[in-house]
Amino acid sequence: MRRRFVKHRLAVCGGLVVVAFYLAAAFADFLAYSDPGKLDAQRILVPPQRVSLWSAGRFSPHVYRLVRTRNPETLVLDYSADRSVEIPVVLFAHGYPYRLFGLFPTDIHWIGTRGEPTESSLFLLGSDALGRDLFSRLVVGTRTSLTIGLVGVCISLVLGVILGAVSGFYGGIVDLVIQRVIEMLRAIPTLPLWLGLAAAIPPTWSVTSVYFTITLIVSFVGWTELARELRGRIMSLRHEDFVLAAELCGARPRRIMFVHMIPACTSHIIATATLALPTMISSETALSFLGLGLRSPAISLGVLLNGAQNIQAVALYPWLISPALPTAVIVLAFNLMGDGLRDAADPYA
Template identity: 50%
Template sequence: MSEIPSRDRNGKLEHWHSNAPFDPYSVEKLSPEQEKFYMASQWRMMWWKFCRHRVAVISGIILLLFYVSILFSEFLAPYNLHSRDTKHIFAPPQSIHIFHEGELRAPFVYGYRQKLNLDTLRREYREDTSRIYTLRYFCRGDSYKFWGMFETNVHLVCPDDQRRATFFWLGTDRLGRDILSRIIYGTRISLTIGLIGILISFTLGIILGGISGYYGGWIDNVIQRLIELLKSLPQLPLWLALSAALPVTWSPILVFFGLTIILGLLDWPGLARAVRSKFLSLREEDFTTAAQLMGASPSRIIGRHLLPSFASHLIASASLAVPSMILGETALSFLGLGLRPPITSWGVLLNETTNINAVATTPWLMYPVVPVIIIVLAFNFLGDGLRDAADPYK
């Protein structure tokens, strides 16, 4: 016998019993946990299922930290984006230590001792244990304009003496710029371009896919043929062709928006087909017919009745589409056809690794690929968790 809830005259869930003949002595009062479960909304139940997916929860926390960090990039970076130390070109990463000769100390780094290799004409660095640079927190260092509004020089961490001390945790590049600071600054551009691009692609995909699935007929045929045309074109060469068509005289900010629009305009067909297939099935449901008979306009039916019916699917699709935007920007910038300096993104940083000799002698230039891998994996794990939470059969 299955057990069903019963309610009092006010509609409050109070008891539960089997569907056997009613027995007043067998009625049991619902516990607060059972009442909470039976009265939970669909979104709350999705949240409970998502919380049980530990990998997705951890991925969501990682992504949240990354996106919060873009609000404070200047503060988190040890150095200004354009600060150069010509005395430490291609300097290797400095390790953080807490022990010196067996003695516990505050976190510090050892200084560099360098010499010029006359055979290779390259600078060679090694740790100088006689130079100890203690790390300070909430300290004053390079000046910057926070979000371009007011000037300050407060950083989260920096060495104790900016004039002679160095703190290059991930090393420096060919101009003596701190790799860690540039990665932190590049996070803002790389993550923002994914959000703006997905906003454009989702707007086009939902509008065109909704119109195609709801109206059908010749409108559906035109939109589907357009989707097939875009799908038949190889994606990467199309990205390269359109990116190369951007005028070289454009300012970096115009190139940023141009590249974002290109990525958004080429990513909507997949979502449009998913929306169309959903609308083809939902438009035959009774609630859609009832809304039509009550005089609701097509835009109201689509926006208030059809889209909310599979909003969870759209959320999962968005979380899986953002990584493709980030990878697209990284690939184009890596090939020199995307963003250009002085704009800094992960792809722009990786552009310096196109020379295999630089990678062989200075492997720390490859560090910008680490956040790319972390973000892509986190978005994919988050998308899996959202998809499982939105599935009513799981």
């Protein structure tokens, strides 16, 4: 299977991108140089900044100090660079404190400014309407969006595998009930379902409870496809002689399913999971974009895009739309990788 996957160039590229994204998610706080929650009224809607690499013929990366002016005619805030003040940008600078992997307390970030606080001087991708650095928010938001997909896929994987296996193994009335439930779930249009369920979440809940509820909602709808596929595979395995042999030596159904049947579908399950992840990610993004999923102060790609929902953002502050790019890239990368995995696992499908 590995050899067939490696032959699939596009899938390998997708895989590398996915790995890169998850690495970024793991080191999100390290990559985010500014505190993503730090408000700054003086730094509202700063456009993306350039980092100049050379200063007087010497290599010395720096940014210029921002000067804020208000346009007297349009009353729009303008930022200009004060070329006389160079703020040096250094690697592995000290910034806001955090815990790496939630374990090791540290305050090292990959870059930062010296002399002035990073939060008010460095804006690689600009800042949002509350003066928070967009790049840092993007990195942290990516982590949220990627992990919400992961947890969701795990839950729906377990549900799909168990219900699919049971349905295919026992057949008869059990199969009938499970399949009708799947049909009912699939018949429900997902968007209105999410709208309804999301509206049912009390607004007083904390960010984390909302996060988990959203994950649960997404995964309880997401297991049906895998259950269907697995049911078919189990039904065909049911007629294999080695399954009969296990039955004849008195093995119970649970053992037969977990020792003989489900392992035979592993590659298929992995492929399905990688194809389900982007769906989960995009559903979270879509929900939050509509303001029904995660809400501020939680940070996710959907929450960030929610802030770019108006015509002003598109016309005047186009950098606010930048979270759309990683969303599209990660979903595409996952789909390419999943397709490759599926082709490798199941060349005849």
